[in-house]
Amino acid sequence: MTQRTTEPILEINSVSMHFGGVKALNNVSLTVNRGDVVGIIGPNGSGKTTLINCITGFLKPTLGSIAFHGRDITGKKPHKVADMGINRTFQVMRPYFTMPAYKNLVIPLSSPRAKRIGGWRGGGRHGDRNTVAVDILEELGFERDSRVPYKLAGTLPTGYLKRLELGRCLAMRPELLICDEVFSGLSASEISSLVPLIEKLNAQGITMIMVEHRLVELFRVANRVMALSYGEKITEGQPQEVINHPKVREAYLGSEEDF
Amino acid sequence: MAETIKQRRRERIDRGVKVRSASIYALNSMEEISYLLAPRLLLTCGFLFMPLVLSPWPYWGRVGLSICILALLSISFDFLANYVGLVSLGGAFFYGVGGYISAILNTELGLPPALAIMAATILGAIVCTVALLPCLPLRGIYFAIVTLMYPLLMIRLIEAFDILGGTEGFRGIDGFSSFWTEQYGLILGLLAALFALRRFVNTDAGLVVRAVKDNDQSVRASGISVTGTKAKAVFLASLTGCFAGAYYIHMYSNVGISSFALDLSIMPIAATIIGGSGTLVGPVIGAAILVPLSELLRDFGSLRIVVYALVLTGFVVFRSEGLMNFLTRKYQQIERWVDIR
Numbered sequence A: 001m002t003q004r005t006t007e008p009i010l011e012i013n014s015v016s017m018h019f020g021g022v023k024a025l026n027n028v029s030l031t032v033n034r035g036d037v038v039g040i041i042g043p044n045g046s047g048k049t050t051l052i053n054c055i056t057g058f059l060k061p062t063l064g065s066i067a068f069h070g071r072d073i074t075g076k077k078p079h080k081v082a083d084m085g086i087n088r089t090f091q092v093m094r095p096y097f098t099m100p101a102y103k104n105l106v107i108p109l110s111s112p113r114a115k116r117i118g119g120w121r122g123g124g125r126h127g128d129r130n131t132v133a134v135d136i137l138e139e140l141g142f143e144r145d146s147r148v149p150y151k152l153a154g155t156l157p158t159g160y161l162k163r164l165e166l167g168r169c170l171a172m173r174p175e176l177l178i179c180d181e182v183f184s185g186l187s188a189s190e191i192s193s194l195v196p197l198i199e200k201l202n203a204q205g206i207t208m209i210m211v212e213h214r215l216v217e218l219f220r221v222a223n224r225v226m227a228l229s230y231g232e233k234i235t236e237g238q239p240q241e242v243i244n245h246p247k248v249r250e251a252y253l254g255s256e257e258d259f
Numbered sequence B: 001m002a003e004t005i006k007q008r009r010r011e012r013i014d015r016g017v018k019v020r021s022a023s024i025y026a027l028n029s030m031e032e033i034s035y036l037l038a039p040r041l042l043l044t045c046g047f048l049f050m051p052l053v054l055s056p057w058p059y060w061g062r063v064g065l066s067i068c069i070l071a072l073l074s075i076s077f078d079f080l081a082n083y084v085g086l087v088s089l090g091g092a093f094f095y096g097v098g099g100y101i102s103a104i105l106n107t108e109l110g111l112p113p114a115l116a117i118m119a120a121t122i123l124g125a126i127v128c129t130v131a132l133l134p135c136l137p138l139r140g141i142y143f144a145i146v147t148l149m150y151p152l153l154m155i156r157l158i159e160a161f162d163i164l165g166g167t168e169g170f171r172g173i174d175g176f177s178s179f180w181t182e183q184y185g186l187i188l189g190l191l192a193a194l195f196a197l198r199r200f201v202n203t204d205a206g207l208v209v210r211a212v213k214d215n216d217q218s219v220r221a222s223g224i225s226v227t228g229t230k231a232k233a234v235f236l237a238s239l240t241g242c243f244a245g246a247y248y249i250h251m252y253s254n255v256g257i258s259s260f261a262l263d264l265s266i267m268p269i270a271a272t273i274i275g276g277s278g279t280l281v282g283p284v285i286g287a288a289i290l291v292p293l294s295e296l297l298r299d300f301g302s303l304r305i306v307v308y309a310l311v312l313t314g315f316v317v318f319r320s321e322g323l324m325n326f327l328t329r330k331y332q333q334i335e336r337w338v339d340i341r
Helices: A048-055 A078-084 A101-109 A112-117 A129-139 A158-170 A188-203 A215-221 A239-244 A246-253 B016-021 B030-054 B058-084 B091-107 B113-135 B140-161 B179-200 B204-214 B216-221 B226-252 B263-275 B281-318 B323-332
Strands: A008-019 A022-033 A037-041 A063-068 A086-088 A176-180 A207-211 A224-229 A232-237 B008-014 B333-339
Touching: A008 A048, A008 A207, A022 A048, A022 A063, A022 A207, A037 A048, A037 A215, A048 A086, A048 A176, A048 A207, A078 A086, A078 A112, A078 B216, A101 A129, A101 A158, A101 B204, A129 A158, A158 A176, A158 A188, A158 B216, A188 A207, A188 A215, A215 A239, A224 A239, A224 A246, A232 A239, A232 A246, A239 A246, B008 B016, B016 B030, B030 B058, B030 B179, B058 B091, B058 B179, B058 B204, B058 B226, B058 B263, B058 B281, B091 B113, B091 B140, B091 B226, B091 B263, B113 B140, B113 B226, B140 B263, B179 B226, B179 B281, B204 B216, B204 B226, B216 B226, B263 B281, B263 B323, B281 B323, B323 B333
Parallel strands: A022 A232, A037 A207, A037 A224, A086 A176, A176 A207
Antiparallel strands: A008 A022, A008 A063, A224 A232, B008 B333
């Protein structure tokens, strides 16, 4: 696995997000170190996606602050946050439906960040973006010689769309990759092909936050897990500690006999 | 009974020549080269020969120019609506701003028409883009209704404060030196705008613009400013619109509040629908149908608008895809009926 460090990359300091009277997040703190794969679990409506929206700038937290590499990013615009290297997938997939799959990646490859950093595997800033895009898709399991990368994104099945979401993030060369439920809606075999991919990306030095409902698969890749319930942080720690925490069992796993 | 009913469906197959010329093999034979070139040449030559054909009838020459003016405004509308996702009713605003700036440059600063038009095109586009900046976060019907306010606001402002020549406008603006400069200046401008925009939407930068229409949240998540991208697109669209306005006032040597008339925002929509949305060429074809039709119907007096409306309704109901999309399909595909087994 990756060299896990204790160098904090993302610090979330007592963030609260209120929508009118609803407290979607209440005083949540979390530190993510470089090289970590942090899992965020919790029942539906516990504020997982809200937290991600706060980190990536899609929402401005009511209270609290978020720092990336020690720099305050609270309330920054989403494209500014993405430009700094925090890239996210969307839970409800948002491909560019009217474009071929590989063209979906040309958009992030045309972003200021991608131009600055250069293409995939040092492809150079003037490299042909279409080729780089197909390279990334191949890495994600789109068969290069098949017609799949050239099909309209709107015609692709869910499994490919999830990979496409990942691909759009990878094209940005992220430092911190936030995956919002990449495993949900996938078959067991599709997930088992995604897990090694996640491990590989982490080994390449990408720090990750993964919001998941699929705990078995999550615990294979995550080294730390935070549990949320009704916007409150219940506990944080090693996967096994979290899963055995009585409050987590009560809030989330109470009815599941598998665990 | 089920087996007695013969069911058929229409099958569409790409023509061989289309498939072959889609790739590098396009240069393999004259047939494929001409397959690709023919439609483009037809349009270009059509416009280039138009003044020669129309020169004996100056009135119809002016109608030809009106086609170009409407075509420019329609391209601008089509680009914003179908490539950027901004349904703009501000065509009249672009047009009026271009017209007024060119008039001021010509009458006050004494710039010759050609220079005044070029300067007004660029200055006007900057003015329009800055003016529209506050409404760029809006989308769909909201953007449409706000942009509709701009030309209306300009008319009221000019009337109320008696600025920019008030209701009189500017008169005595220099015209063009000859029939031919007038004709070809506009036609070349139209062809340049058309082919430049068509090229642009297929570049990577154009792809980003189209992505904003498809899914702006994803564009944001890719570290690209959506408002910035929209501003660039509005700049391109208003370049086209301002050029049309600036050119027109030099044709008729005066400018007034009619340059902000609502027709100039609405007619491009009709031309785009008839010609085919999202094709950029379609709106030009639409304009080439609508303007002469409107002229031919002048004899009908007030019934003119009835006939006009019927034609438009007919197109929307029976050919809602637009002429260009229809023709492209016929040109690229073979259609045949096959039995369903």
